[in-house]
Amino acid sequence: MRTLLLLLCCGLFIACKPKPVVRQPVAVSEDTTFLTGTFFLVRHAEKNPGPDSTLTPEGLQRAGALYRCLKDSGLQKIYTTRYIRSIQTADSLRLRLHLDTCIYAADTTGESLIYEITRHGDWGKRILIVGHSNTLLPLLHSLKAKPAVKAIGETVFDRLFIVRKSSVGVVLEESCY
Numbered sequence: 001m002r003t004l005l006l007l008l009c010c011g012l013f014i015a016c017k018p019k020p021v022v023r024q025p026v027a028v029s030e031d032t033t034f035l036t037g038t039f040f041l042v043r044h045a046e047k048n049p050g051p052d053s054t055l056t057p058e059g060l061q062r063a064g065a066l067y068r069c070l071k072d073s074g075l076q077k078i079y080t081t082r083y084i085r086s087i088q089t090a091d092s093l094r095l096r097l098h099l100d101t102c103i104y105a106a107d108t109t110g111e112s113l114i115y116e117i118t119r120h121g122d123w124g125k126r127i128l129i130v131g132h133s134n135t136l137l138p139l140l141h142s143l144k145a146k147p148a149v150k151a152i153g154e155t156v157f158d159r160l161f162i163v164r165k166s167s168v169g170v171v172l173e174e175s176c177y
Contacts, residue, residue: 080103
């Protein structure tokens, strides 16, 4: 009798166990934030010689100019490469605005940036991206922007590209700071 009662209780317990929630996948076309956002892309400021060097006094001034240009832009996150010059270029914004910073690999395809933005769930945000002379245009292309320039010279440090991606398309604004 006890065994029967115990089996009945176990059966009732198993039957009352809630079923796991099944998440329905959301089609990319229905996700309003995936692959969208406002992206501010710049090259690192003027640097000292060397493979992983710091900014020159002119570079520090340019980093300050970048801060003044973007301090009221509503930035939510910063992506830089691992190089000191890139990190220093964004430091004023990171420190004064208390912004989270992520590192992406400096590649000439833009794939690392797209992967990191996706991995961190940062689509739909306002993001500063600090790149290099040979990576900035591929980054723009990976965001589906079509810049007017064909190359960024070794002495060009003042370009600001603003990419606004929405579900209806991409708008690119190019200026100097």
